[in-house]
Amino acid sequence: MALNGTAEAIESSGSNASDKSNKGAFFRLMRETKPSIGLLTTAVLLSVVSTLVGLVIPMFTKNLVDGFSLAALDRTQIIALVAAFAGQTLASGLGIFLLNYIGQKMVASLRDRLWKKLLVLPVSYFDNNRTGESVSRMTNDTGVIKTLISEHVAGFFSGIISIIGSIIVLLYLNWKMTVIMFIVIPLAALVLYPLGRKMYKISVGMQDETASFTATLSQVLSEIRLVKASNAEPREYASGSKGITGLLKFGVKEGLVMAWISPLISVVMMMLLVVVIGYGGMQVSSGALTAGELVAFILYLIQIVMPMTQLTTFFTQLQKAKGATERIMETLEAEEEAFDTGKEVDYANRPVTIEDLSFGYKEEEPVLKEVSFRMEPGTVTAVVGPSGGGKTTLFSMLERFYLPHEGRILLGTEPIDSFSLRSWRSIIGYVSQDSPMIAGTIRENLCYGVERSVSDEELRQAAEMAYADGFIAELPNAYDTDVGERGVKLSGGQRQRIAIARALLRDPKILMLDEATSSLDSRSEQVVQQALNNLMAGRTTIVIAHRLSTVVGADQIIFVEKGTVTGRGTHDELLKNHEMYREFAAQQLQIAEGILDEARD
Structure with missing residues (x-):
């Protein structure tokens, strides 16, 4: 040596x-x-x-x-x-x-x-x-x-x-x-x-x-x-x-x-x-x-x-x-996020507007192309379309994980990049299909990212609204039960309900649901959907879903194909005016041929 x-x-x-x-x-x-x-x-x-x-x-x-x-x-x-x-x-x-x-x-x-x-x-x-x-x-x-x-x-x-x-x-x-x-x-x-x-x-x-x-x-x-x-x-x-x-x-x-x-x-x-x-x-x-x-x-x-x-x-x-x-x-020396640079979000109950948004992980390969739509406060917007169309990427843009190549996103009349990342993300609740969890107890997962003291009563109420209180009570140590690495000791439906309860504790003003029920069986889906309804009440919500049955009641549906918005409107309006949406509806909702003919007329 x-x-x-x-x-x-x-x-x-x-x-x-x-x-x-x-x-x-x-x-x-x-x-x-x-x-x-x-x-x-x-x-x-x-x-x-x-x-x-x-x-x-x-x-x-x-x-x-x-x-x-x-x-x-x-x-x-x-x-x-x-x-x-x-x-x-x-x-x-x-x-x-x-x-x-x-x-x-x-x-x-x-x-x-x-x-x-x-x-x-x-x-x-x-x-x-x-x-x-x-x-x-x-x-x-x-x-x-x-x-x-x-x-x-x-x-x-x-x-x-x-x-x-x-x-x-x-x-x-x-x-x-x-x-x-x-x-x-x-x-x-x-x-x-x-x-x-x-x-x-x-x-x-x-x-x-x-x-x-x-x-x-x-x-x-x-x-x-x-x-x-x-x-x-x-x-x-x-x-x-x-x-x-x-x-x-x-x-x-x-x-x-x-x-x-x-x-x-x-x-x-x-x-x-x-x-x-x-x-x-x-x-x-x-x-x-x-x-x-x-x-x-x-x-x-x-x-x-x-x-x-x-x-x-x-x-x-x-x-x-x-x-x-x-x-x-x-x-x-890598470029970092300016986490605290910008102003606080003083009033979040405003429309969210996406204007001519374009983005690609590689500039020569755009994923989103001039996407534009508006979400009114307290309404539900569903984003649907074929896989690979850029729906999850759109969520990443809303979370400001990436910066757009062109276009902008506004809260009211203010660009969201004028707000600090800490303040902006604090008003967003994100429930994904994977429902990521940390190694630790249910209590630690429920309180993860909540920057205040959470009482047992608050935990119980959030779990009850998420329809998670029942299975938590049956666990050996209730809220102090260890969930294992990435929550492997819980079922998919249980993890989803924990994620919903966590979002409830955050009390977000803007809610993003990414395929939140797609991997569940019908019984679990029904329970989780009820929990989601509790979570969505009074919040501006944007939903990604392949199952149209979960979004037919949305205030507006945005249809995205290959990164481009090709249709927008309610479920009934898209049935009449959008051919691919009718195909989706025919396959998933199994609408009778006669109803489809009537819609075409």
């Missing part, structure tokens, strides 16, 4: 502009975590004290070898020597602890910042980045930085001091032998430089492969029921095995580079020892150097070699941290 780092340390000194930029980004990111300067200074000073004490030991040994006998030691000198060793140990230990503490605090600050950033990134970011990769940024990449700061920074500072101090003393003892010794190092650098560059590329590739593998694991394990129901275990095993093989390849490449670096560094160290002992022995024979000075010289050489191990480990980790920083900075 140390030898690996030596190469990377050499490589880092000759890195290109991009590498320097990455390194600068790393140190800028660390500064932004606002470490305690006082604690950092104290930790460094303690490391300096520990290292300086260590530099005295070889000189003491020199005196012993050159005729200073143990008999000459008095009690005071022995106590001083023991105190020096104890002080060195204490200072070193305390310095390492403080640096570890500072590192943990810095990385905790970084993770807090990254987590806060992830929560305010727009939905479009998560459309283009796999969840597992974001998890890897939070855990693996920050873990690399944590290891660097908390485990290797102490060795870096003490190592630098030890090396500089040892070189100064060596030059004082015998400058000629010191100069000869350091001729070997540039020769080693010429060999290690290309190996160091190779190791850096391997480190970055290893992190990318780790993030991809984490993403695969997260996806498969989160949808394990789909995997098993589809007999897809072999397929997913092959996918995971591919990731494991990729990590193995990078590990083997790393081992191959290490296999070259280790022997080379061993040769360099042996050459240094041969030079020092051989040339030093000649100097002792000629009387130019005492035996004690040669022993001290060798001990100081060890004090250079050992810290070099610490430094090389530091630079190895620094290269990995630079790669991790690149990906963290990509996330931190």
Whole structure:
């Protein structure tokens, strides 16, 4: 590992502009975590004290070898020597602890910042980045930085001091032998430089492969029921095995580079020892150097070699941290939602108007094309049409998950983007087909996102209006029953009623229902529909539904085909005027042929 780092340390000194930029980004990111300067200074000073004490030991040994006998030691000198060793140990230990503490605090600050950033990134970011990769940024990449700061920074500072101090003393003892010794190092650098560059590329590739593998694991394990129901275990095993093989390849490449670096560094160290002992022995024979000075010289050489191990480990980790920083900075610099920018929605009981709205996830592939209609307050608007027509995308535009390419949405006469996202979304209740739930209790799911204290009586009333009170009362722990990950311990109808009760607690002014009953059996649908009727009362409601039976009583129906509004009106009006709607009605409501003929007439 140390030898690996030596190469990377050499490589880092000759890195290109991009590498320097990455390194600068790393140190800028660390500064932004606002470490305690006082604690950092104290930790460094303690490391300096520990290292300086260590530099005295070889000189003491020199005196012993050159005729200073143990008999000459008095009690005071022995106590001083023991105190020096104890002080060195204490200072070193305390310095390492403080640096570890500072590192943990810095990385905790970084993770807090990254987590806060992830929560305010727009939905479009998560459309283009796999969840597992974001998890890897939070855990693996920050873990690399944590290891660097908390485990290797102490060795870096003490190592630098030890090396500089040892070189100064060596030059004082015998400058000629010191100069000869350091001729070997540039020769080693010429060999290690290309190996160091190779190791850096391997480190970055290893992190990318780790993030991809984490993403695969997260996806498969989160949808394990789909995997098993589809007999897809072999397929997913092959996918995971591919990731494991990729990590193995990078590990083997790393081992191959290490296999070259280790022997080379061993040769360099042996050459240094041969030079020092051989040339030093000649100097002792000629009387130019005492035996004690040669022993001290060798001990100081060890004090250079050992810290070099610490430094090389530091630079190895620094290269990995630079790669991790690149990906963290990509996330931190991503454009986020302006969550609190804009004014409050002071009066929500106003018409919602969609004017010439156009949008596509890719600009060259529009999903919505010049969509226009108006929803009066307190009315029900149904959006129907073939699958893939853009109905759910329209809901995403109303929630402001995406910005329109053209057109706008108004509340009254004010564009909805003039309101803060927090204020706008607080007046919207969204009940989807999937009824997403968090791992936790029914109470936690009902109160999720409700920014006020909710009493037991309010919970009971909301559950009663959502027709959820009956099944909740039958559960072992009632409202404190755990629902499992994504609510797997509840049926689809139960999850839907929990979602409706949650929307009731939010008391939204605008209600969006996305296929809220499509996946239910007829009995559950009837109960959920009754709960929805309670929820819709007095609210501006927009409904997506494939089952026309659930929307025939809507105040207006908007028919959307391929992102375009091709019809609008009541159920009866569309039966008379819209051919595809008549086909939908014939298929789903099974209207008698005679009634259809009458409608055509």
